[in-house]
Amino acid sequence: MKITAARVIVCSPGRNFVTLKIETDQGVTGIGDATLNGRELSVVSYLEDHVIPCLMGRDPQQIEDIWQYLYKGAYWRRGPVTMSAIAAVDTALWDIKAKMANMPLYQLLGGRSRTGVMVYGHANGRDTAETVDEVLRHKEEGYLAIRAQSGVPGLNKVYGVSGHHGASRMYEPADGNLPSEHDWSTEKYLRHTPGLFEAVREAVGPDVHLLHDVHHRLTPIEAGQLGKALEPVRMFWMEDPTPAENQDAFQWIRHHTTTPIAVGEIFNSIWDCKTLIEKQLIDYIRTTVVHAGGITHLRRIADLASLYQVRTGCHGATDLSPVCMGAALHFDTWVPNFGVQEFMPHSEEMLSVFPHDYRFERGMMYCGESPGHGVDIDEKLAAKYPYQRAYLPVNRLQHDGTLWNW
Ligand code: KDG
Ligand code: MG
Numbered sequence: 001m002k003i004t005a006a007r008v009i010v011c012s013p014g015r016n017f018v019t020l021k022i023e024t025d026q027g028v029t030g031i032g033d034a035t036l037n038g039r040e041l042s043v044v045s046y047l048e049d050h051v052i053p054c055l056m057g058r059d060p061q062q063i064e065d066i067w068q069y070l071y072k073g074a075y076w077r078r079g080p081v082t083m084s085a086i087a088a089v090d091t092a093l094w095d096i097k098a099k100m101a102n103m104p105l106y107q108l109l110g111g112r113s114r115t116g117v118m119v120y121g122h123a124n125g126r127d128t129a130e131t132v133d134e135v136l137r138h139k140e141e142g143y144l145a146i147r148a149q150s151g152v153p154g155l156n157k158v159y160g161v162s163g164h165h166g167a168s169r170m171y172e173p174a175d176g177n178l179p180s181e182h183d184w185s186t187e188k189y190l191r192h193t194p195g196l197f198e199a200v201r202e203a204v205g206p207d208v209h210l211l212h213d214v215h216h217r218l219t220p221i222e223a224g225q226l227g228k229a230l231e232p233v234r235m236f237w238m239e240d241p242t243p244a245e246n247q248d249a250f251q252w253i254r255h256h257t258t259t260p261i262a263v264g265e266i267f268n269s270i271w272d273c274k275t276l277i278e279k280q281l282i283d284y285i286r287t288t289v290v291h292a293g294g295i296t297h298l299r300r301i302a303d304l305a306s307l308y309q310v311r312t313g314c315h316g317a318t319d320l321s322p323v324c325m326g327a328a329l330h331f332d333t334w335v336p337n338f339g340v341q342e343f344m345p346h347s348e349e350m351l352s353v354f355p356h357d358y359r360f361e362r363g364m365m366y367c368g369e370s371p372g373h374g375v376d377i378d379e380k381l382a383a384k385y386p387y388q389r390a391y392l393p394v395n396r397l398q399h400d401g402t403l404w405n406w
Pocket of ligand 1: 037265315316317318319342392
């Protein structure tokens, strides 16, 4: 069997998505997500200029060898651009292998470990009252796990919260302008957040899992303070409490709180989380199919994590395409140490470009039974939505404009 063609499809049905399609001499094709939010075209170039020429004529069944070839063979290892490109190739190859075997992908990985995949939804509000309402609305929809983010009194724009009610699900639109600027005050945030979660827990009752994303904004000792203050609420997790380049820094959070910690949506290899996992400094690892080298590498990370009782909690915001979601749901259906999957629904427009067989029902998601990962791309429709330059926002300290972590 041989790879005969591969091409990159870029489209922007509300936000940019980069998709790699691989064709074979047997007529079977596979697709993989290569979307790197705000830096999309760098992965397009990496694939078109450097990776695709190396794929021609290779046997697509040799997934591991192709992975090693692209990782070790480049000499320049790791990094989000390289690993997203490798992920796209890897996902497309697993799609092809599963289609050749006439099996849904989870069967090839080792079969079903659970009936469905628990997902968490996003409840965002401009203040505590609106956030509580959004949490209750999600509970009504059947969610078993809900992430709550709220505006902070005295701050203009805060992570995850849109200016207008109801628009919060699409909080980083591909609008072609330069990065928007958010402002930040750790003092105001730390004053507000424990009361927010007290109100949310009181309203939602004891059974719903509650999650919160700190989005890298605290120092380790501040994160320890927040985690300790949230202990009475019994959080499912506190996400990205501090930047994780220095993995040992998480010890200081651990020394001060038993609130569980989730990290890893921006990690792209096992080396980014090795210390965090081996020293049991985290409880959930959030690496994804698209940014951490595909199914092949994500499985390696999950296996390391399982030795230390760290469970998976894959990133699943809308900037990861439906192709990534489809592959992730197969991974989640198999992986023994599954925790939860993030689910931020794509718009109808986005979903129309990516025909898929996964579904959401009462807080759970289910991958389909069709061969492969179950997601396709409608290339004609995709062509109607050309690329638009887009950025993630930046964040500055409110009192003096110092650039802060986003
Ligand atoms: O591209 C960045 C977004 O996906 C990210 O900011 C969303 O933090 C996020 C999350 O937890 O979904
Ligand atoms: Mg996050």
